[in-house]
Amino acid sequence: MLTASPKISEFLLKATMTSDIETALWKVVSEYLDLKMKELGKENSKFSEKWGMSFDEFSKACKEGKLKEDIYSYEVEKDFWEWERIHTLKQHYKTLGVQWT
Secondary structure, three states, X not given: OOOOOHHHHHHHHHHHOOOOHHHHHHXXXXXXXXXXXXXXXXXXXXXXXXXXXXHHHHHXXXXXXXXXXXXXXXXXXXXXXXXXXXXXXXHHHHHHHHHHO
């Protein structure tokens, strides 16, 4: 049995325009996962456009020393870590989405 404080329950029901708390919570979580995936997709696209390749290709080029830029430069390392964070979070939210539905 799902329980929540009366204040949270009332807010969820109003915000989702649903009639029960479980449906409201399912809707909120589903929409949250969708929004996260869309935002991460936009961020991922910016890096793909900037580097002209996917994260996997970028990672491979860095490992093999085939990137046209110095892989130890601040910009490349910064982009790598940020892009890897995006890639990891996309996988995480994708897995949660599969489990959630």
